[in-house]
Amino acid sequence: MKELIDILKRDRKLLPEEFAALINGMSEEDALYLKEQAFQVKEQFFGNKVFTRGLIEFTNYCKNDCYYCGIRKSNVNAVRYRLTLEDIMSCCEEGYGLGFRTFVLQGGEDLRYSDEDIEQICRSIKNKYPDCAITLSIGEKSYESYKRYKEAGADRYLLRHETADEEHYRLLHPESLSLKERKQCLWNLKELGYQVGTGFMVGSPFQTAECIAKDLAFIKELEPAMVGIGPFLPHHDTPFKEYPKGSYELTLRMIAILRLMIPNGLIPATTALGTIHPMGREAGISWGANVVMPNLSPVRVRKQYELYDNKICTGDEAAECRSCLQRRMLTVGHEIVTARGDFIPYTFEAEGKENLCTM
Numbered sequence: 001m002k003e004l005i006d007i008l009k010r011d012r013k014l015l016p017e018e019f020a021a022l023i024n025g026m027s028e029e030d031a032l033y034l035k036e037q038a039f040q041v042k043e044q045f046f047g048n049k050v051f052t053r054g055l056i057e058f059t060n061y062c063k064n065d066c067y068y069c070g071i072r073k074s075n076v077n078a079v080r081y082r083l084t085l086e087d088i089m090s091c092c093e094e095g096y097g098l099g100f101r102t103f104v105l106q107g108g109e110d111l112r113y114s115d116e117d118i119e120q121i122c123r124s125i126k127n128k129y130p131d132c133a134i135t136l137s138i139g140e141k142s143y144e145s146y147k148r149y150k151e152a153g154a155d156r157y158l159l160r161h162e163t164a165d166e167e168h169y170r171l172l173h174p175e176s177l178s179l180k181e182r183k184q185c186l187w188n189l190k191e192l193g194y195q196v197g198t199g200f201m202v203g204s205p206f207q208t209a210e211c212i213a214k215d216l217a218f219i220k221e222l223e224p225a226m227v228g229i230g231p232f233l234p235h236h237d238t239p240f241k242e243y244p245k246g247s248y249e250l251t252l253r254m255i256a257i258l259r260l261m262i263p264n265g266l267i268p269a270t271t272a273l274g275t276i277h278p279m280g281r282e283a284g285i286s287w288g289a290n291v292v293m294p295n296l297s298p299v300r301v302r303k304q305y306e307l308y309d310n311k312i313c314t315g316d317e318a319a320e321c322r323s324c325l326q327r328r329m330l331t332v333g334h335e336i337v338t339a340r341g342d343f344i345p346y347t348f349e350a351e352g353k354e355n356l357c358t359m
């Protein structure tokens with residue numbers, strides 16, 4: 001297995017069957033080796049700096065019915081909310097004061113926000129905070145809509161592909177959604193010049209090592225700037241309520257594999273990772289992650305953006321969230337920086353150059 005890890009580090013890719021063999025056959029010792037290699041690569045590109053993004057979960061209405069998600073439209077017990085432009089702007093104001101230079105607007109697929117509304121949100125943020133990056137994460141839209149958001153100031157877009165295996169995709173989603181469409185959205189976003197983020201849940205029901213190998217192959221093909229992964233965690237009001245949560249250890253190993261695949265990539269230590277284990281986000285950094293995303297949403301709505309059970313950080317004010325994460329990062333020798341933290345393309349043929357991470 002160490003040989004496969006060395007090849008992955010050198011070539012930044014493996015064959016799908018090699019990925020599957022690595023996932024299935026890794027011993028504890030191999031995993032520690034993988035962690036060391038990933039940490040080394042992360043240090044080479046980013047040192048001990050961790051980028052931070054202020055997450056604003058602005059609506060939990062959703063027209064979709066993904067079987068795993070707590071805000072799916074069929075969950076009649078979800079208490080729904082929407083933030084106004086004013087609410088969003090006050091989250092940004094607080095966040096800017098705390099040192100955030102990226103705002104991530106995430107939500108269910110809520111048709112109440114028209115393209116004009118999203119454009120207005122982007123323009124308002126960009127006008128007031130021209131030094132900040134805007135990341136959207138509002139699901140599948142038409143090419144034209146994505147274009148409009150980009151022109152209104154959106155810089156980045158997060159859209160996890162969820163699983164790159166057709167059959168697996170069908171088991172996680174209703175007929176109205178398709179992997180083909182999801183992938184097409186990602187390609188459209190890339191073509192439009194967004195910094196694109198994709199990703200998947202680790203341990204979602206029916207996932208196999210072969211599914212993950214396909215996820216990694218798709219990620220290689222897409223060459224995203226960001227990859228967000230976290231363990232699947234069940235939500236009590238979904239069809240998957242009885243399914244076991246994903247593996248914490250496998251999630252960490254996947255972060256390390258992704259770091260070797262995309263040395264200059266932006267890889268968050270996600271909230272789901274912090275939910276499955278009290279030290280999950282710190283561990284994520286030690287396994288190669290370099291981004292954290294504290295919550296900037298108003299505390300009054302935090303609990304309602306409940307994608308899975310026991311989600312952490314639903315009671316703290318933004319300032320507490322940021323200082324808590326700052327302290328947590330220090331425990332693993334890292335510091336949160338005030339910077340946009342853009343993706344910096346890197347020509348690997350020109351290896352040996354200085355660390356290209358810029359603030």
Ligand code: SAM
Pocket residue numbers: 068069070071106107108109137138139140158159160162200201230231232233234235272307308
């Ligand atoms: N609607 C947007 C979209 O579809 O991309 C963004 C919001 S969606 C709720 C954000 C992500 O939450 C999904 O991509 C999914 O991977 C993750 N998620 C949803 N339910 C989850 C669960 N039960 N466990 C872990 N992650 C979950």
